[in-house]
Amino acid sequence: MKKYTFTEKKDTRSGFGAGMQVLGQQNPNVVALCADLVGSLKLDAFIKENPERFIQCGISEANMIGVSAGLTIGGKIPFATTFANFATGRVYDQIRQSVAYSGKNVKICASHAGLTLGEDGATHQILEDLGMMKMLPGMTVINPCDYNQTKAATIAIAEHDGPVYLRFGRPVVPIFTDPDQKFEIGKAWMVSEGTDVSIFATGHLVWEAIQAGEQLEAEGISAEIINIHTIKPLDEEAILQSVAKTGCAVTAEEHNRIGGLGDSVAQVLIKNQLVPQEYVAVDDSFGESGTPAQLMKKYGLSAEDIVAAAKRAIARK
Amino acid sequence: MEIEQLEKIASQVRRDIVRMVHGCQSGHPGGSLGCTDLLVALYFERMQLKEEDGKGVFDMDGTGEDLFFLSNGHISPVWYSVLARKGYFPVEELATFRKLDSRLQGHPTTHEDLPGIRIASGSLGQGLSVAIGAAMAKKLNGEDRFVYCLMGDGEQQEGQVWEAATFAPHHMVDNLIAFIDLNGQQIDGPTVKVMNNRDLGAKYEAFGWEVLEITEGNDMASIIKGLTEAKGKAGQGKPVMVLLHTGMGYGVDFMMGSHKWHGVAPNDEQLAAALAQLEETLGDY
Numbered sequence: 088m089k090k091y092t093f094t095e096k097k098d099t100r101s102g103f104g105a106g107m108q109v110l111g112q113q114n115p116n117v118v119a120l121c122a123d124l125v126g127s128l129k130l131d132a133f134i135k136e137n138p139e140r141f142i143q144c145g146i147s148e149a150n151m152i153g154v155s156a157g158l159t160i161g162g163k164i165p166f167a168t169t170f171a172n173f174a175t176g177r178v179y180d181q182i183r184q185s186v187a188y189s190g191k192n193v194k195i196c197a198s199h200a201g202l203t204l205g206e207d208g209a210t211h212q213i214l215e216d217l218g219m220m221k222m223l224p225g226m227t228v229i230n231p232c233d234y235n236q237t238k239a240a241t242i243a244i245a246e247h248d249g250p251v252y253l254r255f256g257r258p259v260v261p262i263f264t265d266p267d268q269k270f271e272i273g274k275a276w277m278v279s280e281g282t283d284v285s286i287f288a289t290g291h292l293v294w295e296a297i298q299a300g301e302q303l304e305a306e307g308i309s310a311e312i313i314n315i316h317t318i319k320p321l322d323e324e325a326i327l328q329s330v331a332k333t334g335c336a337v338t339a340e341e342h343n344r345i346g347g348l349g350d351s352v353a354q355v356l357i358k359n360q361l362v363p364q365e366y367v368a369v370d371d372s373f374g375e376s377g378t379p380a381q382l383m384k385k386y387g388l389s390a391e392d393i394v395a396a397a398k399r400a401i402a403r404k
Numbered sequence: 405m406e407i408e409q410l411e412k413i414a415s416q417v418r419r420d421i422v423r424m425v426h427g428c429q430s431g432h433p434g435g436s437l438g439c440t441d442l443l444v445a446l447y448f449e450r451m452q453l454k455e456e457d458g459k460g461v462f463d464m465d466g467t468g469e470d471l472f473f474l475s476n477g478h479i480s481p482v483w484y485s486v487l488a489r490k491g492y493f494p495v496e497e498l499a500t501f502r503k504l505d506s507r508l509q510g511h512p513t514t515h516e517d518l519p520g521i522r523i524a525s526g527s528l529g530q531g532l533s534v535a536i537g538a539a540m541a542k543k544l545n546g547e548d549r550f551v552y553c554l555m556g557d558g559e560q561q562e563g564q565v566w567e568a569a570t571f572a573p574h575h576m577v578d579n580l581i582a583f584i585d586l587n588g589q590q591i592d593g594p595t596v597k598v599m600n601n602r603d604l605g606a607k608y609e610a611f612g613w614e615v616l617e618i619t620e621g622n623d624m625a626s627i628i629k630g631l632t633e634a635k636g637k638a639g640q641g642k643p644v645m646v647l648l649h650t651g652m653g654y655g656v657d658f659m660m661g662s663h664k665w666h667g668v669a670p671n672d673e674q675l676a677a678a679l680a681q682l683e684e685t686l687g688d689y
Contacts, residue, residue, distance in 0.1 A: 118544070142540070142575070150533045150567035157473075157537020160522050161545055162465050165537075180527050181564070185534055189514045189524045 088304045089279040091297050093261035099291065100198040100255050102234035104129025106241025107166065111137040114245055118158055122148045122169040127257075128198055130168065148173045152181040152193070159191045164245055167193060171200035171254060172213040179219055186250050187223040194244050195220075196253045201341035202369065202386055203258040203291070203379035212374035218346025220252040221319045227251045227272060228318040230340075232293035234262045236316060239270035247272055258379040260291040273317045275325035281311035284397045285329040288339040289315045289348045292367070292388060296339055299393035310397060318348055323355045330356065335400035336364040339393050344368035363403035365396035405449050407624050412685040413489060414444045414624065418655045419688060420485035420498055422678045425669040428502035431510065434665040435556065436482035438587045438622070438650035443486045445627045446472060446552060459491025462519035470549050471538055473523060475531020476556035476585065477511040478667070484508050487520035488689075495689040529562025531555060532582060536572050539580040550638065553582040558590030560601045566611075572643040573612025580643040581634050586621070587652040589663035608645045621650035656681055
């Protein structure tokens with residue numbers, strides 16, 4: 088298995104902030120909007136350098152989505168930012184009508200997704216956002232794995248014409264991808280090749296999958312690990328090529344098992360090549376308060392859970 | 405354009421509206437008839453639009469021209485008719501309203517590339533936010549054109565409207581002129597009974613808007629005068645809200661003043677009775 092090491096851990100939201108700073112310098116049409124969470128979204132550098140292109144919306148997310156849609160009509164590229172819960176579920180109809188159905192070039196950028204925002208608890212821990220966003224026709228859905236990839240994705244989506252949901256988070260996670268990577272929307276990234284089981288992971292669970300791959304290797308099992316940073320459009324070819332080789336699949340995501348990456352992969356497998364699949368995801372429940380590490384363990388999202396799922400998948404071959 | 409000419413266009417638009425909703429036996433004639441005079445005044449007299457040979461020319465960005473947003477998208481018949489009569493698309497296409505494979509969807513959409521439409525609307529309460537964003541883009545682009553937005557009075561019950569109402573004065577979006585169609589009716593009955601909005605003028609004033617009223621919202625001269633007044637109040641740091649008093653169903657006697665014609669189509673007999681009251685001035689489609 089390919090070796091991955093890291094020297095630093097950082098939050099993916101800081102990767103977003105760094106990407107926004109670059110965009111502020113490079114693209115005069117990029118406008119940032121935020122609903123009273125500037126510090127949490129790491130927008131300080133963008134705002135300092137481009138005060139005229141920052142729009143404070145206050146605690147009014149529905150209006151923020153509408154204003155963003157309107158800005159596109161004058162050729163602006165609005166990045167509407169807040170916590171994932173308020174960026175999706177709270178404003179689903181605004182996104183559906185004013186952004187997705189209207190085909191507007193709005194980038195919905197959401198921090199604090201999933202359980203691992205931690206102590207704030209279930210009111211803020213949305214686990215349904217990927218599902219809601221991927222169901223919208225025309226919506227691109229991206230969930231990068233570390234600081235560097237989030238920064239690269241942030242820069243890349245400004246070049247993409249159409250609505251995008253970009254998801255990132257609060258916890259610090261290892262930085263293991265190339266700082267100079269070119270982010271290709273819709274193109275899965277081969278993390279490590281293997282022959283016994285395919286692990287399709289998204290977000291910071293890619294790092295958990297790498298750790299799981301090392302544990303499996305120690306037990307003589309060869310895992311192929313693929314980073315599905317783009318949930319939609321899904322890289323079906325990469326998935327099918329991998330399972331053609333391994334004959335079974337594990338999906339890993341910080342999301343409800345209903346409606347997330349697992350279900351997207353399952354659709355591809357059902358239609359093309361039926362192989363056993365195991366889910367590593369939250370089992371249709373809300374979260375709770377705790378530290379990110381405690382919650383990952385309690386809700387079954389850690390490397391150990393991926394190892395167990397891989398063994399179950401292999402046993403079903 | 406002379407008042408008399410505008411009134412002639414309005415008469416034809418009203419004919420289009422009742423024929424469109426009759427043609428598909430669905431749609432919303434009441435609010436459409438009530439707002440006919442405003443939309444005709446905006447598109448044929450007041451808005452600065454990109455035109456070639458008197459016909460509207462559409463591009464999505466709308467750079468350098470005034471923009472109009474319809475937040476209460478259910479009154480799509482009046483907008484479609486005005487856009488067609490302004491030359492954005494052939495008037496014959498009005499016959500496809502609400503039918504399969506039409507660009508004239510029940511509620512306005514950009515999805516079918518109908519010239520003149522820049523945002524989907526229908527789910528209420530969203531248009532004011534969109535109009536504010538478009539107005540801010542004009543400011544960011546260094547433009548001095550205006551953005552107009554029409555909402556319903558029942559629509560004022562949506563919470564998002566008040567998020568937008570707070571936001572626009574805070575950001576001094578003073579190139580925005582919004583209207584509330586005060587016809588006093590909504591689907592379930594008179595607005596005061598369903599959910600009393602109380603004093604909308606006082607509310608918007610308290611939120612930081614310039615507020616003015618057009619008490620005769622179906623009188624072309626009054627509308628033109630009101631629009632001039634509204635433009636005079638714009639550009640001074642505050643968004644402008646116009647309370648437009650209209651009659652639901654105006655122009656067709658049996659449809660007037662009742663919520664019953666909010667979303668009901670006339671039958672053949674009612675269509676004939678309606679058309680007998682509306683002069684055909686530009687030729688039916």
